[in-house]
Amino acid sequence: MADANDVGNVAEPVFIEGRSMVILYGSETGNGEEIATELGKMAERLHFQTVVDEMDSFKLTDLLRASMAVFVTSTTGQGDMPKNTLKFWKSLRRERLNHTNCLGAVKFTIFGLGDSSYPKFNWAARKLRARLLQLGASEAFKAGEADERHDNGIDSIYLPWQQEFRAALLANYPLPEDIQPIPDDVQLPPKYLLRLAPTMTARDQPSNDQEASSLTEEERRFFATKSLSAALTHVDRPRSKAEQVHDVDPPRRKADFPAHIARSDGNWEQKNGRQADLLDRDNVIKDHPEKYLLQKAHHTAKSLPPPDLIPIPNSSVALVIRNERVTPEDHWQDVRHISLLADVRPGFPRCLAGATITIYPKNYPEDVQTLIDLMGWNGTADKPLAWGYASEPSALRAHVGYPRPRRLHVDQDRDTTLRDLLTHNLDITAIPKRNFIRELAFFTDDVREQERLRELAAYGNEQEFYDYTSRPRRTIIELLQDFPRVRIPWNRALDLFPIIRGRLFSVCNGAESVPPRATAVEVEILVALVEYKTIIRKPRQGLASRYLKHLPENTHIRVSFNSSDSLPETDKVTAQRPLIAVATGTGIAPIRALIQDRSAFADQGPTLLFFGCRNRRADFYFHDEWDMRGNIEVHAAFSRDPVKPSEARDLDPYGEDELWPSRQDRQKTPPKVEKPSFATTGLHVYDYDKGKNYVQHHIRKHAQRVGELMRQDPIIAVCGTGGRMSVSVRNALFDAMILSGVVKTREEAQKFLSDPQRCLYWQETW
Ligand SMILES: Cc1cc2nc3c(=O)[nH]c(=O)nc-3n(C[C@H](O)[C@H](O)[C@H](O)COP(=O)(O)O)c2cc1C
Structure with a gap:
């Protein structure tokens, strides 16, 4: 061992x-x-x-x-x-x-x-x-x-x-002849190492000179590390025999998924007679919720992450006052409307529209224990630790300073154990990155595992790497279960595991609900939880999703706020500008905040809202609020609800019916010359998803209204899942501008949307 x-x-x-x-x-x-x-x-x-x-x-x-x-x-x-x-x-x-x-x-x-x-x-x-x-x-x-x-x-x-x-x-920068590059199968020195702290805890810190002078060198350095954020300590104390016997080598584990035989030749499925752990079809979870949704978990206070809060610079503590599921129980996705009571302190956004809130998630005790068991860390998991640099820093590093590991926040006033780090700091359920996988090869004595890990991380194997990691959202813990001979020494944990990042959520309420001179305000978010079972029935839950799902009301959590740099503060003048808002799913969150912010002004401009979701019944968030507001026109696209025959034509705006009005014409015209007239106008003919009911179809359908507002210096906000949606929406806006005569060509439309003198284009997609 x-x-x-x-x-x-x-x-x-x-x-x-x-x-x-x-x-x-x-x-x-x-x-x-x-x-x-x-x-x-x-x-x-x-x-x-x-x-x-x-x-x-x-x-x-x-x-x-x-x-x-x-x-x-x-x-x-x-x-x-x-x-x-x-x-x-x-x-x-x-x-x-x-x-x-x-x-x-x-x-x-x-x-x-x-x-x-x-x-x-x-x-x-x-x-x-x-x-x-x-x-x-x-x-x-x-x-x-x-x-x-x-x-x-x-x-x-x-x-x-x-x-x-x-x-x-x-x-x-050629190397001298006698020096070769360090090969990939030789380990580089670690940066940080953990070490056991002396038995004396921070609470026992010497209170007078006499006590201080009786400290061993080790203890003296330990206290220096605790009080100085950039202090260095070195691993220089060999572990005692008593400490060593605790780390009994756990029985060799059996892989849940024999990863080392899943080779790049793609034969794995044939060999194993079942599909590899891949979510390889679009909408697989959404279309088969009965198969892929997780069973309800029952938690007690002990099985939930502990309530203690670690100090995080520039953050504040907020109280959870509501954590409500807003989608029906039988809908594939659990979407939460969460309200927090947050202190108004320096740095709190003056305007909530466009602001984001960062929530710092924690790991569950069960996952932490799973990792401790897998790695054989039970003997050290609950002992106080200190951290330090592993070796003398280079001259360059010595000059520019020794930072703490970025985002490592620990409570200086109490001992921190490995279990604490695994709970609050280390992202043990993250999707493993290439660096991490590469490093693991140094911690297994099994040659096949070493080969397989190096192969996964190798240049040229990107597709396989993606298929193994991101596509099925495999977690670090699962990766370690797949490679049962890997044993990471506990003192390398800080060096190897990624550090948890706070997760950002758009605030979904606006100034309307913030009383002037309030000391604490209610801040709301709308969160789609990431959770499902994969094809081989492995549960998957995002770290933040899992944390938020079982976050009880009346819990205190740590949060920080960020204002938007790109959305101007809503004031009397900006509120008068028309708003063309396009949102899909939980992308409605920042748009609701903007609408509420604008409502605080009596003289506000019109709002044209295009909203896309799957079903009217399941995920048409906040729909009852729009009716109460006088000057909002809402056009909703329900992609999975049956389309009324009368609307079908709108969903295929460049389809045959539109291009060739009569059946006779269509029969006369050979199909090869399809869509000629539109190609010459600059309209984005081919970008529409034929037969689907998406926001871009509704933008095109209401081209005249879009054009009318485009002429009045509008704010255009596009929010939701990114990629194709935002590109299609942009193309549909170009088309609407051409159809309504605001511009003549696509190039002009492009220039228009990038010109701050004519509109403000704000995109928040993820
Ligand atoms: C809110 C948000 C805004 C973004 N804005 C832009 C942008 O204006 N231009 C761009 O090229 N990419 C943009 N991106 C894409 C990011 O640059 C990209 O996702 C990148 O991989 C993030 O890297 P990071 O994790 O190091 O920040 C944006 C992403 C997000 C989530």
């Missing part, structure tokens, strides 16, 4: 003068951070002294200390920089830097993450790149721009880009 203090067979990068790299990321949901981490490991294997950190943790002048800077940033909002780049971005944009060539010595490259369904695709990376060049930095390697809309998502662009970048680094 591996000793918990043993970090295994590792190879340190060799120190080579003039070979260092900073990799700075901007990331909202973690994709950019993951890529930065992966690039960091790639650079370390090429013997670069490497620092990977968020942009805001970095001073501009420190860029000059590294031989190369790599920027990785996603785009958020409406072409905006992620929050953890704003400080850095501000310092980069200072006017006094203009024309100074101050970054003349900086060599850089940049990798952007974006989604081409947004009008400002990858704008953050483009803006950053332009400014770096303007300040004299030279682009050492071509920029990359990933698009989440690609078949294999970000990887489609990222992986080939990474391979080319690696080759360019080797060519431009």
Whole structure:
């Protein structure tokens, strides 16, 4: 059994003068951070002294200390920089830097993450790149721009880009002849290590000089770590015999899913006579709720996550006052309307429309125990721990400072155990990322498992990686069950597991319900819980969904608020602008907030709401509220309700009936020349989902009304599940503008929607 203090067979990068790299990321949901981490490991294997950190943790002048800077940033909002780049971005944009060539010595490259369904695709990376060049930095390697809309998502662009970048680094920074890159099957040193804290707890902290002088060196360092956020401790105390006997090697486990035989040749299904664990058909859960919905779980206070709250900077505590299911019990999806009573404190949004609330979920005791059992951590799980850097930091790291692991928030006033970390901090039910899978190969003694893990994470296996991880939403715990010989030493937990991120939800109520000068206000969210069984009947629940589903009323939870940067505050003037709102599903949340915010003003402009959902009966959220408001026109598209014959024609606006009005004409005209007239007008003929009942059909049907409001400087809000919906809606808006004569061509329509002088286009899709 591996000793918990043993970090295994590792190879340190060799120190080579003039070979260092900073990799700075901007990331909202973690994709950019993951890529930065992966690039960091790639650079370390090429013997670069490497620092990977968020942009805001970095001073501009420190860029000059590294031989190369790599920027990785996603785009958020409406072409905006992620929050953890704003400080850095501000310092980069200072006017006094203009024309100074101050970054003349900086060599850089940049990798952007974006989604081409947004009008400002990858704008953050483009803006950053332009400014770096303007300040004299030279682009050492071509920029990359990933698009989440690609078949294999970000990887489609990222992986080939990474391979080319690696080759360019080797060519431009050749290694001395006697030094080879560190191969992928040799472990790099960990960054952080956990260690057992001395037996004395924080509550026993010495109260006077005499007590303090009696502390051992170990204890002294432990207290220093607890009180200083960036203190370093090193793993230097071998575990006592008594500690070692606790970690009895658990019996070797049997895989629930023999992952190592599911090879890329796709024969797994044949060999096993059943389908692999894939959700491989669209709507499989929605169409067969009886098969794939989870059984109701009964929980007691003990089986729920503990109520204790860890301190999180800039957060506040809110009281859950309502947690109600709003969809019928027999509907496939459990959607919750949750109300919280939140303190109005500095930083609370002045306007709730467009604001988001971050909720910090926790893991369930059962999952935590499952992982502890799997890894054989029972002997240490409830002992106080400290954390520290695993080895002496590089000169570059020593200069720029030693941060805590990002987002690691622990209560400094009490002992933190491994079980606490697994409950509050480590995302043990996340979908495993490539880095994680790659690292696991170092913690199994089974050669087949090692091979299989490396194969899954290998370049060229993106489809298989996706099929194994994201597609069935496999969790880290399930991955570990599939590879029963993997044993992660407990002291590596902080280094290997991702840290839980707060989950963002759009606020769904507006100022109407916020009394002036209130000290606490009710904030509402509408949450579609992610939960179902897969084809092989494995339960799947998102971390936040599971947490929220059983969150009892009268519980205190930790939350933080963010105002919208891109939606202007609703005031007398903005409230008068017409609102063209398009929402699908829970995308109605921010739009309801906006409508309520506008209602606080007597003289508000008209609202045209296009809402799409599956059934009138099941998920037409807040429908009873719209009737009460005088100036809202609602056009709803129920995609799964039967279509009335009288409406059928509207759903196929470019169908044969419309193009060839009489049957006779149709018979005369050969089908090959279909739709010629529309192709010449610039209408987006082919984008409509024939026979479906979606919001885009209704936009086109009400083209004249859309056009009328377009002429009055409208606010256009598009919210809901992203990708195809937002693209189709945009095309339908182009068509409506052409049909109503607002513009003549698609290009003009495109310009119109991006012109802040003529409309405000706000998209919030996920
Ligand atoms: C609320 C929201 C707004 C977004 N806005 C844009 C945008 O304006 N342009 C773009 O190219 N991508 C946009 N995206 C897509 C993200 O850049 C993309 O999902 C990326 O992978 C996120 O990476 P991260 O996890 O590192 O933040 C947006 C995503 C969300 C959730």
